[in-house]
Amino acid sequence: MRLSLRGNLYEPGSFGNTKSFFDILRERGLSFDYFDHGVFDSDLDVFKRAVRTEHEKDVNIVRLLDLDTASHRFGLGTKSALQVLKRTDNFVERIVSRWRERDPELAVLCFADHGMIPVKGSVDVARALMDAGLRPFEDFGMFLDSTMARFWGKEAILANVRKALEGLGYGKILSDKEREQFMIPYSDSWGQLIFLLQPGLVIRPSFFDTETQPKAMHGYDPATPGLETIAVLHWSKRLDGRSLSGAEMVDILPTMLDVLGIERPSYCQGTSLLMI
Ligand SMILES: [Zn+2]
The missing domain is CATH 3.30.1360.180 (Gyrase A; domain 2)
Incomplete structure (x- = not known):
């Protein structure tokens, strides 16, 4: 299996023979945009690109990571980390409201890929x-x-x-x-x-x-309390802002496919959060 962690995950075949979410989108003829950090970018740069885009894609992914950096550097729950959390929240709100001007029924799935615990x-x-x-x-x-x-x-x-x-x-x-x-x-x-x-x-x-x-x-045994992730799904068509406790990373892909009405591939683990 060829795995390239430094490469872009959305490139064709980035997980070898296992189709990624993006491979599935391409196969179905669905378009997507991926708003991510360059080497010296901050969330502000990512935010600006995301709100400014005029292209209407079927799927839009925005990756914000200043909160991760701030939590490592300043510690959990510190004033500086909380400021970044507030800013992240604000970016998400502004991107979502901007995109919902174009499509009021836009489904929004917001998730983090890990939690964090204090370093002793x-x-x-x-x-x-x-x-x-x-x-x-x-x-x-x-x-x-x-x-x-x-x-x-x-x-x-x-x-x-x-x-x-x-x-x-x-x-x-x-x-x-x-x-x-x-x-x-x-x-x-x-x-x-x-x-x-x-x-x-x-x-x-x-x-x-x-x-x-x-x-x-982060990066310890995933069973460690505090490393759980969060997921929020908001989609006026099916549900109204639900925080999904107990969600796991493996549930993210089936959820995204479910929202898009795409049948899940056989290798896909987890449960669509629409089913919970
Ligand atoms: Zn980190």
């Missing part, structure tokens, strides 16, 4: 492995995310890495069962060994390091 401390995985006599980058490959360390190498060497990681006491190595549960493809590109931190810790240094320790983080 950091751990230095690279240092810990070196202290155990191992040589990352020389004897084996290592990639350090904020909450996950991934390893590649020869079986015998990885066995030593595994042993050292197990002794650290602040994370767990994902079992085959967990990899399956988290839907991590069996491909070397994802890491032969994946070490996931306990909730509330971050790896520092990591390849995503910021100057100061982040105040909040």
Whole structure:
């Protein structure tokens, strides 16, 4: 399976043989716009492009992420993070009311792809492995995310890495069962060994390091309280503004297809929120 996380998700075949939402739209001859951040953009730039567009597309996706950045940097519930939340809310309201001038029956599905929890401390995985006599980058490959360390190498060497990681006491190595549960493809590109931190810790240094320790983080075991996502569906045709508690990410695709009246493909998991 070819997966390109840095590529644009809306490009044809971005999930290999598995059709993405955008592949399905293309197949059905439906048009779409994707309003997203460039490298130096803020939500304001995305907002401006979205409200200014004159093209009437069947589906419009807007991705706002300043709230994520602000929560990492300032912490959950802080004045600065709440200001950004208010601004995000305002952007959404203005985009929706603008687009509803053209189509009063426009269905709006608003969701976040993760929650966040406060960060209590950091751990230095690279240092810990070196202290155990191992040589990352020389004897084996290592990639350090904020909450996950991934390893590649020869079986015998990885066995030593595994042993050292197990002794650290602040994370767990994902079992085959967990990899399956988290839907991590069996491909070397994802890491032969994946070490996931306990909730509330971050790896520092990591390849995503910021100057100061982040105040909040996501990317832990999804069962961690606080990492739940939110979804709100507003569609005058079928329902009037419903906050959907208990919604999961897998429910988003079937919901979007349901709203568009498209039959869901066989591989599609989850339940349409219109059914709840
Ligand atoms: Zn984030």
